[in-house]
Amino acid sequence: MIREPLDSNGLPGHDYFLEAVEHIDEAVANKAIAEGAAKGIIYSLIETLGSMVGDPNLPSHLRSGYEGALQLARELQAKL
Secondary structure, three states: OOOOOOOOOOOOOHHHHHHHHHHHHHHHHHOOOOHHHHHHHHHHHHHHHHHHHOOOOOOOHHHHHHHHHHHHHHHHEEEE
16 A cells, blocks of 8 residues: 655654554454454554544644544444
């Protein structure tokens, strides 16, 4: 997958977070990671994305992508 470059503020594109969530989902499915560890990582991703989405200075094009990644992470958290 081709990743979006960092923006002028040094923030990664939403695809970095989507790939992280997908990687954790696959690792849990393949039993390559303990479920407790996966829950901790997903929790951290949700907290990070939540604070980024809540930043009033975040450009709108990043906000919408981060919101999508946040929703995917929340769905995985519920699944775990």
